[in-house]
Amino acid sequence: xxxxxxxxxxxxxxxxxxxxxxxxxxxxxxxxxxxxxxxxxxxxxxxxxxxxxxxxxxxxxxxxxxxxxxxxxxxxxxxxxxxxxxxxxxxxxxxxxxxxxxxxxxxxxxxxx
Amino acid sequence: xxxxxxxxxxxxxxxxxxxxxxxxxxxxxxxxxxxxxxxxxxxxxxxxxxxxxxxxxxxxxxxxxxxxxxxxxxxxxxxxxxxxxxxxxxxxxxxxxxxxxxxxxxxxxxxxx
Numbered sequence: 001x002x003x004x005x006x007x008x009x010x011x012x013x014x015x016x017x018x019x020x021x022x023x024x025x026x027x028x029x030x031x032x033x034x035x036x037x038x039x040x041x042x043x044x045x046x047x048x049x050x051x052x053x054x055x056x057x058x059x060x061x062x063x064x065x066x067x068x069x070x071x072x073x074x075x076x077x078x079x080x081x082x083x084x085x086x087x088x089x090x091x092x093x094x095x096x097x098x099x100x101x102x103x104x105x106x107x108x109x110x111x112x113x
Numbered sequence: 114x115x116x117x118x119x120x121x122x123x124x125x126x127x128x129x130x131x132x133x134x135x136x137x138x139x140x141x142x143x144x145x146x147x148x149x150x151x152x153x154x155x156x157x158x159x160x161x162x163x164x165x166x167x168x169x170x171x172x173x174x175x176x177x178x179x180x181x182x183x184x185x186x187x188x189x190x191x192x193x194x195x196x197x198x199x200x201x202x203x204x205x206x207x208x209x210x211x212x213x214x215x216x217x218x219x220x221x222x223x224x225x226x
Contacts, residue, residue, distance in 0.1 A: 033214070043156075043201060043216035091156055093214075101146070102214055104156040 002026070004094050004105035012111045018080040021108045025074070025094030032075050033095075033102060034067060038088030049075060082112045119202055119220040127225050132189040134220040136202030137182075145178055146214070147187050148201045156201075159187075194226045 005024045013019050025032045034046040046065070047057040051072035060067070064083070069075040079086055089109050093102040120135045136145070147159040162169045162178045162185065169176045175188040189196055199219040 035214075035216070037150075042218040043203075045215065101144075101158065101161055104148070104158065107156065 004092055004103050006090075006092050006105040006108050008108060009106065010109045010111070012113065013082055014113050015084055016081045018078065019082055019110060021077045021079075021090050021092075021110070023075045023077070023092030023094075023105060025092070026096075026103055028096065029094035029103075030072075030097045031095040031102075032069060033093040034075070034077055035091040035093065036088050037091070038085065043091065046077075079110070082110075084112050086110060087112045119200065119217045121220060122218065123221045123223075125223040125225065126192055128192060128194055130192055132192050132196070132222055132224070134187045134200050134202075134222070136185045136187070136217055138185075138202075138204045138217075139183065140204075142180075142204045144205050145176075145185050146203045147174075147176060147185075148203060148216075149198045150201065150219075151198045159200075189222075192222075192224045194224050197222060197224045 004026055007022045011019050030051050032049040035043050036046055037043045045059040047060055047067055048055045049069045052069050064079055066078045067075060087110055089107040091107045092105045095102045124132055126132050142164055144161055144163050146161045148156045149159055150156050160169055160171050160174055160176050162176050164180055167178055173190045178185045185202055187200060199221050201216045201219045203214045203216045205214055
């Protein structure tokens with residue numbers, strides 16, 4: 001069974017540009033989470049989808065970040081416009097309904113120059 | 114506020130030695146998980162220990178959980194150079210009907226060949 005996949009694995013953009021990260025959860029998983037680790041600091045929660053609904057977006061840093069999960073399958077996280085401090089690794093995780101363990105993707109490394 | 118906090122922040126040992134990392138948390142939990150992140154790569158789930166468990170083993174890994182002290186430890190025995198990575202503990206945070214995982218800042222482990 002395929003795990004959580006993320007695309008791209010690495011993105012290098014200039015300040016002010018837009019970047020869209022994609023996450024494909026494990027098939028059938030209702031829960032989808034986004035996390036990020038910036039500047040070698042701790043990994044922080046960004047938001048949580050249950051199917052297509054945003055259950056908790058308390059970790060979204062500001063309105064430059066927009067997450068969607070149309071159809072309740074894959075999710076995108078758009079950063080517009082990107083700033084230098086957005087550089088880091090963005091992780092996606094999924095879990096089945098009622099599941100305890102979250103399955104993480106490999107992450108997308110974002111570098112904003 | 115941060116839920117999980119690892120100790121030490123950085124650890125350097127010789128290959129073959131044992132490495133012990135500790136994690137403390139603040140609120141009641143259902144599960145505690147340990148993850149590893151190799152430099153520039155994605156998170157790898159190592160082990161999950163439930164709140165009613167006190168110890169768990171997986172290969173060279175041994176995890177303990179003391180809910181009275183709100184702490185956990187991860188022991189890696191007979192360390193190898195390939196164990197060099199950042200290790201994170203993560204606790205679940207129950208809120209209404211959904212969960213999110215809260216990560217500590219991580220322990221950076223260097224295993225010197």
